[in-house]
Amino acid sequence: MSALTNDESGADFVQLDHLIREFYRVICFEEGGAPDFEGLTALFSQDARITRITPEGVDHLDVNGFSAMVRELLELGAFTSFYEHELKRSAHRYGRVFHIASAYETKAAPDALDYLERGVNSLQVLLGPDGWRIVSLCWDSGSFEPDGRILFN
């Protein structure tokens, strides 16, 4: 295990960076496709909690429940493709826990001029026997627009 430091050039920050990049990769899919559900599951602790906040209410889910929700949204045609990428990130390490605020942007297409939604994925990542795994993902969808100056400066 690497030293428990807050050094952003350290190996753990590199692994974390890989995990976050992988997170955005697995949730995205092209027209007619679907997220990489297997890849998604692999990024999360089996005890992870996913909390989705919308103007209509809050969903408290595990990874299976989240996958089931996404499958239902796909089935109902709520999304036919999904492109989300990270805009900015702040990561703070407290021992074996990372607290991450990852500002994201969802677009209708990678080259779209405007975005569908912006928000912040709030993640907690835990170092376990298999490496870093997400234990909590929480985001407020549809009722909150992040301002980079406030969030990260």
Add this chain to the structure above:
Amino acid sequence: MARIEHFRISHTRAVEGTYRHVTELSEAGLVLQTGSSANGRYVGVDGKRYLSFGSCSYMSLEARPELRDAAHAAIDRWGTQFHFSRVYVQCPLYEELESCLAEMTGRPTLVAASTSLAHMAALPVLIEDGDSVVIDQFAHASLHTALKLVPAAPLEIVRHNRMDLLDAALTRLAPTSKQIWYVADGLYSMLGDFADFEALKQLLDAHPKLRLYIDDAHGTSWTGAHGRGAALEHFASDPRVVVALSLNKAFSAAGGALAMPSETMKMRVRRAGSTMLFSGPIQPPMLGAAVGSARLHLSEALPSLQSELAAKIAHAARALERHGLVVGAPARSPIFQLHCDSSRMTYAIVNRLRDLGHYCCAVTFPAVPVNRPGIRFTVCRHNQAEDIDSFVAALAEARSQVRTKLGRRPSIDTDANPPL
């Protein structure tokens, strides 16, 4: 924490979500408005007159004497209401209308008070114990609603027009199903694309248990022999296909109709369909208009009216191409949709078009997927060639202006979401 294998979006949350989205559109001044005039070519909304590109009256028949005179004659003969439940006594105009529609479609045809009510009458009667149902995800909302009246039937939703996925579902469901109903639109009302009729024909050949229920409300009148629609052009003689038509929209009257493969099936829905028994009838003025419209559809005048519209659709397609605007589906129907990057962009373009004197519709979730907001416009026989040219030029200009403005927008570092 308990594992969740089956997630279901709660009913109330779905209602709240729809309420929020429609409220947003309403506050943007794009829905729930009241017309102050409508003569076909123009529409007045809140006192301002626009060239209209949002109508469903594709054939523009609503002011024709054949329909108006028939409606007036029906009022003169029957008054404004035929005051009996249709179960007991129906207005004789129903018989006349169904007879004309049978000639139009080449099938026994049952008239309902609306296409939605036709689905609600027919689907629970047609789908029997032991049957399964597969529905296209973008099939009209009224079909999804009607299928909720048949909760015991296993239901699968397949992605839009994915015949490979339908084929797989049919193979999977066949061993456990008496019949498998595929429920779809003939012409999809948002994107303006057709069902894949040729592929469906092949699937009917390959899967003996397959039955089709097609809502061709948007295909009625403007296409097909006597205006019977695109679906019946392909399946009129197939006993495994039921087609629902609209007597509103291009037909310019009121009600819906079910073109049935047999008289027995027609009478079964007539006698057991809940909305045939327990809903109100179409009243005489609109029954008269429907009879007038049906007669017009059976007359020699129809093909030239259809050709006139086809020429306008082709004109619109050429204008779009000239301006480099790519619509969501090949321009073969009166319905066009131009995709936008976001709802914001959609609202801004539609509002700019209104400033330029053109009316069309913003379509956003839940009418279309979250990632497919856009501008829906229609071409009707009312639209003149110069109107179409003017509209498409305005659309190109508005889109370009809004995109330029967006391109100049600061990034997340400096501002969250300035107005367009």
